[in-house]
Amino acid sequence: MGKINLGVKVGRLELKNPVLVASGTFGYGEEYAPLIDLNQLGGIVVKGTSLKPKIGNPPPRLAEVSCGLLNAIGLENIGVEQFIQEKLPFLKKFDTKIIVNIFGFSIDEYAALAEILDTTGIDALEVNVSCPNIKTGGEVFATDPKMVAQITQAVCQRTHLPVFVKLSPQVTDIVAIAKAAMDAGADGVSLINSFPAMGVDVFTRKPKLGNITGGLSGPCLKPIALKMVWDIVRNSNIPVIGIGGITNFEDALEYLIVGAKAIQIGSANFLNPQVSIEVIKGIKAYLERHEIKDINMIIGSLKT
Amino acid sequence: MGKINLGVKVGRLELKNPVLVASGTFGYGEEYAPLIDLNQLGGIVVKGTSLKPKIGNPPPRLAEVSCGLLNAIGLENIGVEQFIQEKLPFLKKFDTKIIVNIFGFSIDEYAALAEILDTTGIDALEVNVSCPNIKTGGEVFATDPKMVAQITQAVCQRTHLPVFVKLSPQVTDIVAIAKAAMDAGADGVSLINSFPAMGVDVFTRKPKLGNITGGLSGPCLKPIALKMVWDIVRNSNIPVIGIGGITNFEDALEYLIVGAKAIQIGSANFLNPQVSIEVIKGIKAYLERHEIKDINMIIGSLKT
Amino acid sequence: MILETAKVLEQRHFIEEGTENFHLLTLFAPNIAREAKPGQFVMVKVDYTLDPFLRRPFSIFFCEGEKIALLYKMVGKGTNLMSNWRGGEEVSVLGPLGRGFQILPEFPQWLVAGGAGIAPLCFLGSELIKKGVSFKIIWGLRYKVREDLIDLLHEKLGSLIIYTEDGSMGYQGLVTSGVEALYEKQKPAGIYACGPWPMLKALAFWTEKENIPMQVSLETQMACGIGACLGCIIEGKDGYKKLCQQGPVFKAEEIKWER
Amino acid sequence: MILETAKVLEQRHFIEEGTENFHLLTLFAPNIAREAKPGQFVMVKVDYTLDPFLRRPFSIFFCEGEKIALLYKMVGKGTNLMSNWRGGEEVSVLGPLGRGFQILPEFPQWLVAGGAGIAPLCFLGSELIKKGVSFKIIWGLRYKVREDLIDLLHEKLGSLIIYTEDGSMGYQGLVTSGVEALYEKQKPAGIYACGPWPMLKALAFWTEKENIPMQVSLETQMACGIGACLGCIIEGKDGYKKLCQQGPVFKAEEIKWER
Ligand SMILES: Cc1cc2nc3c(=O)[nH]c(=O)nc-3n(C[C@H](O)[C@H](O)[C@H](O)COP(=O)(O)OP(=O)(O)OC[C@H]3O[C@@H](n4cnc5c(N)ncnc54)[C@H](O)[C@@H]3O)c2cc1C
Ligand SMILES: Cc1cc2nc3c(=O)[nH]c(=O)nc-3n(C[C@H](O)[C@H](O)[C@H](O)COP(=O)(O)OP(=O)(O)OC[C@H]3O[C@@H](n4cnc5c(N)ncnc54)[C@H](O)[C@@H]3O)c2cc1C
Ligand SMILES: Cc1cc2nc3c(=O)[nH]c(=O)nc-3n(C[C@H](O)[C@H](O)[C@H](O)COP(=O)(O)O)c2cc1C
Ligand SMILES: Cc1cc2nc3c(=O)[nH]c(=O)nc-3n(C[C@H](O)[C@H](O)[C@H](O)COP(=O)(O)O)c2cc1C
Ligand code: FES
Ligand code: FES
Numbered sequence A, B: 001m002g003k004i005n006l007g008v009k010v011g012r013l014e015l016k017n018p019v020l021v022a023s024g025t026f027g028y029g030e031e032y033a034p035l036i037d038l039n040q041l042g043g044i045v046v047k048g049t050s051l052k053p054k055i056g057n058p059p060p061r062l063a064e065v066s067c068g069l070l071n072a073i074g075l076e077n078i079g080v081e082q083f084i085q086e087k088l089p090f091l092k093k094f095d096t097k098i099i100v101n102i103f104g105f106s107i108d109e110y111a112a113l114a115e116i117l118d119t120t121g122i123d124a125l126e127v128n129v130s131c132p133n134i135k136t137g138g139e140v141f142a143t144d145p146k147m148v149a150q151i152t153q154a155v156c157q158r159t160h161l162p163v164f165v166k167l168s169p170q171v172t173d174i175v176a177i178a179k180a181a182m183d184a185g186a187d188g189v190s191l192i193n194s195f196p197a198m199g200v201d202v203f204t205r206k207p208k209l210g211n212i213t214g215g216l217s218g219p220c221l222k223p224i225a226l227k228m229v230w231d232i233v234r235n236s237n238i239p240v241i242g243i244g245g246i247t248n249f250e251d252a253l254e255y256l257i258v259g260a261k262a263i264q265i266g267s268a269n270f271l272n273p274q275v276s277i278e279v280i281k282g283i284k285a286y287l288e289r290h291e292i293k294d295i296n297m298i299i300g301s302l303k304t
Numbered sequence C, D: 001m002i003l004e005t006a007k008v009l010e011q012r013h014f015i016e017e018g019t020e021n022f023h024l025l026t027l028f029a030p031n032i033a034r035e036a037k038p039g040q041f042v043m044v045k046v047d048y049t050l051d052p053f054l055r056r057p058f059s060i061f062f063c064e065g066e067k068i069a070l071l072y073k074m075v076g077k078g079t080n081l082m083s084n085w086r087g088g089e090e091v092s093v094l095g096p097l098g099r100g101f102q103i104l105p106e107f108p109q110w111l112v113a114g115g116a117g118i119a120p121l122c123f124l125g126s127e128l129i130k131k132g133v134s135f136k137i138i139w140g141l142r143y144k145v146r147e148d149l150i151d152l153l154h155e156k157l158g159s160l161i162i163y164t165e166d167g168s169m170g171y172q173g174l175v176t177s178g179v180e181a182l183y184e185k186q187k188p189a190g191i192y193a194c195g196p197w198p199m200l201k202a203l204a205f206w207t208e209k210e211n212i213p214m215q216v217s218l219e220t221q222m223a224c225g226i227g228a229c230l231g232c233i234i235e236g237k238d239g240y241k242k243l244c245q246q247g248p249v250f251k252a253e254e255i256k257w258e259r
Helices: A080-092 A107-118 A145-158 A174-183 A219-235 A249-258 A275-289 B080-092 B107-118 B145-158 B174-183 B219-235 B249-258 B275-289 C030-035 C077-082 C115-131 C147-157 C175-183 C197-210 D030-035 D077-082 D115-131 D147-157 D175-183 D197-210
Strands: A008-010 A013-015 A019-021 A043-049 A062-065 A068-071 A097-102 A124-128 A163-166 A188-191 A195-198 A213-217 A240-243 A262-265 B008-010 B013-015 B019-021 B043-049 B062-065 B068-071 B097-102 B124-128 B163-166 B188-191 B195-198 B213-217 B240-243 B262-265 C002-014 C022-028 C041-044 C056-059 C062-064 C067-072 C090-097 C109-114 C135-141 C161-164 C190-194 C214-217 C233-236 C239-242 C249-251 D002-014 D022-028 D041-044 D056-059 D062-064 D067-072 D090-097 D109-114 D135-141 D161-164 D190-194 D214-217 D233-236 D239-242 D249-251
Touching (some): A019 A275, A043 A124, A068 A219, A097 A107, A107 A145, A174 A219, A219 B068, A240 A249, A249 A262, B013 B097, B043 B080, B097 B107, B174 B219, B188 B219, B249 B262, B262 B275, C030 C090, C056 C077, C109 C115, C109 C197, C115 C190, D002 D030, D022 D077, D056 D115, D109 D115, D109 D197, D115 D214, D190 D197
Parallel strands (some): A097 A124, A188 A240, A240 A262, B019 B043, B124 B163, B188 B240, D109 D190, D135 D161, D190 D214
Antiparallel strands (some): A195 A213, B062 B068, B195 B213, C002 C090, C022 C067, C062 C067, C214 C249, D041 D056, D041 D090, D214 D249, D233 D239
16 A cells, blocks of 8 residues: 555645644643654644733633533733744744634734734634624624624735634534635634533532633533534535544544544643644554545545 | 421422433333332423324434433434323322423424323423424524524413423523523523534444434533523523533532522433432532531522 | 442453453342343443443343353453452442343254353353253354353353354354354254344344244443433334343344344 | 653552541653652543543652652542552653752751642652751641551651641641741741642741741642643732743742732
């Protein structure tokens, strides 16, 4: 059997393999560099970045739950300028795609971020729309197709980079939101972001998180995320990056078989810092065992 | 310390304790009768019941996932007439509340079920709105506040029994749906139903369920369900029955502390047929240890 | 049907390079043992955390006095956890569940097993011995098993005929060819079978043709094990059947074998 | 920082009716052992299923040659699973992590521990002995611990002063009263402390008043352990600090003690 192709194309973004690491779970890459060879990754999605630095939520910010993790980091980050100056140069040394996850509290902030990052040599933008819109008094952008479209359009107008819109799972109709993003110019969508959730310490009767509520991530979400990916791919041609609860190569393959063109690994990096490399190896071994020469023959191959 | 009160009132429904067993996970009670004393339960919510018997989905109908269970039973049931004749007499022998979970594919079907069950001596109706509306071509009732209101109203007009509307979690705004149900006459809402989800067997590349997609239940859902209960109780006075991933007394207390007036235990019955009794005992011991005389002092006592 | 806290009396591991691996778990479970019949199963809680989430079903391999034993293969995370259990541990077991084999009065009878399908047939065989029913037992395997497992089966059942796909033990070939070979010498009054679906399906077509009554013990995904969840259905010729309650043993002619 | 597959060399259980329970896990982890400094910690993968989901952080109790040891209390499901590990098992350990103690040149120094807070201070004590720094070690407990654990600590650290809340071992009272009693005889050049928050907080106010430099090893919920998730923050006087990277050892004056 000849060489196996792991390369995929998601919209305009070409990846040497479909395995990315998810925003907020891999820092700026440098934290994991002592533990894994970053060159092997399909890409790195860096921590959510805003125009100005953000301090984030009060502690406690984490709580473990059954097969998952609650977090209320509160989008703490060093801001786009410091990212470009202090973090990006290190990341650029590696032969992997760099995708910057951006968020703002108004459409203008998203647009400004797109413009600033356009010519910095990164490979794509991931637009996190799961933020409250401060202009409308807090409604979350991600739940309204119109707002998602407006943000996407504003971002796409200011950048030449491929743009992926990262969707929140807490919506009635994920397909409508995905279509809104595509019609506004996105190259694809990535999903899912963490799910709004909470936990209570019954002995103190206090919320487990300082912020009361937070986002749920981890394997507990996988069956939900997989279904949302499936809903989108069977109702459209939208390129999808699948995210949610991937902890091994089988999980990753579930997403690819359903129709995701690439996947991101999030919380599982905490459990096993080398998980992304193991997933790449596992996918390759699977293809070899099944004598499949090209990963693209797996994508969307669900037998229904 | 005197006697501890475990009794709660949810709308017009009085329960001797807040622990119910959830629809579809406890059959018609008779299956569990050899294993636990049904008299001890706050109430039993029987399997979803329709006007005519339903055959359900093709196998496989179950798949285990991380900290949870995927099911696509397809609402198999014996129909309301056979329920009344063959199952209800047995249930009535016990000193516990009997709540019948009903579903239909049109508003008329819901109304007819309410009327038939009204004078059978059951204690309440739970209206499962997570069904596709065959008249509108399959949109699920549960996602549209207007449809939920119409069903609720139709049911309440035909019955004197307390009515609880069981909500689906896959909506953008659970509070709006809960309010629609209440405005239409419900005594309260119960949530959550299982979450639309799926799984893939990567070796055969087939869906794990015969129906392709199914509902996710179990501990993996608890943090999501808890947040939805919290969203409703902090934005309204709606009586809520909390459901999702309860496996022990601490889980049950999380819901009560957040503000649910009662809880239902679903999938955990499979893991431990005696879980409901253990939860009741655990809650009681907790109240004793904390010297709290009345469970109602715990309900909604979250310290934020 | 009893929810019993059973005590692990012993666990034996039949593991060796180049053999099919089996584990034998012997439990002190007097209440379940008192009621158990051949072909019935138990649901075992495999962990005290929530992953794995569900109980796992296992046929009763033998039942003697206050003890029951399970013979299982390690195939996934649940059986992996179980294989670490040692004497003295307490485990939660629900059983005995389902309907067992209906023992026919006529003989000779054949017990046809594939892989771990030997489990319910061993219990059945012991019962047939007690009843004085003469039978033959044919066990099909992919490759050989450890000799001491064979010794154990000899002890419980007397002689048995073994087929392995690679010929590393007993005769070479599929168990179905073994059945046909045997058939040239003798016609059985009835067959009891347990094993993988393709094996059972082949036997079902063959027994139908030859007009031999057969009972099969089937498997499917389960959640409750007691008829409450409606999850374990299997397609019968006249509609769905709950495997945990109406089975796991069915008459072959009840089952829809084409899928 | 290394992700190492460590081998369990030995596990000792200091369990007895009426004692505070401790477990001592000795691991063969040569790469981590080579780099470890007192006050650093490791993240241990406790299960191969996904519940519990995260690694668990533990201070290094001692580090000798190619071995590291963890001393822990069983408080929940992760530590419960760990307590079942036996010699020979392989476990995934990430470490050494965080910044350790900064060893001051002046002495005498005091090491003040509460409960499992003894863990990082034992490693520190061994290091102080190597460096010839004289120190006192005071350990506060709710009630007594097993004598052989005390023997082990004597062996590593020489004598130690024990306070129990119920007086069942050593002096009766809180460790903080022990510190004040000792202070009447001698003023320390510096204190290193690890234990529950109220103890550390009381010490922090007292050392501030008495102008004694103190380093504390703190705890919080963690996910990554390497500074990537921003989950383990703790409030410092000049803003949030990542406990896993900037700590777990901090100068007492850096921390905002009022909550
Ligand atoms: C009535 C009944 C009796 C059984 N008796 C025995 C027995 O005596 N000895 C024995 O070794 N096995 C028996 N099985 C099969 C046994 O239940 C499964 O092997 C076990 O549940 C696998 O658990 P796991 O966590 O190790 O595997 P998982 O990690 O859950 O899955 C590993 C693989 O096993 C398959 N599997 C999982 N659960 C089942 C199931 N319930 N039935 C069939 N395949 C499954 C999965 O699809 C997967 O391919 C029986 C099953 C049933 C339904
Ligand atoms: C840097 C650091 C070093 C530590 N060193 C030691 C040590 O040497 N010996 C020792 O016994 N313990 C130590 N701990 C605490 C130890 O990590 C927890 O006891 C352990 O994670 C509990 O796991 P569990 O699954 O058994 O408990 P869980 O079931 O997760 O929880 C049980 C209880 O423990 C609490 N808990 C859980 N995780 C933590 C945590 N990370 N920090 C504090 N409390 C927690 C929970 O809130 C809950 O009340 C350390 C913690 C940190 C952050
Ligand atoms: C600690 C933490 C921080 C996160 N921060 C971000 C973020 O800044 N931006 C974002 O879009 N998603 C963020 N996420 C969501 C993840 O990128 C991912 O969508 C989610 O965790 C689901 O994937 P998983 O189940 O593999 O973790 C964060 C998740 C975690 C656990
Ligand atoms: C096998 C199975 C069957 C179910 N059948 C019904 C049903 O008929 N009607 C209904 O409203 N909910 C049904 N449910 C949903 C449960 O009542 C409950 O809402 C859900 O499982 C979440 O609770 P849990 O996490 O405790 O299981 C079913 C759930 C399972 C697992
Ligand atoms: S396993 Fe639940 S009905 Fe059979
Ligand atoms: S634990 Fe992740 S940053 Fe500290």
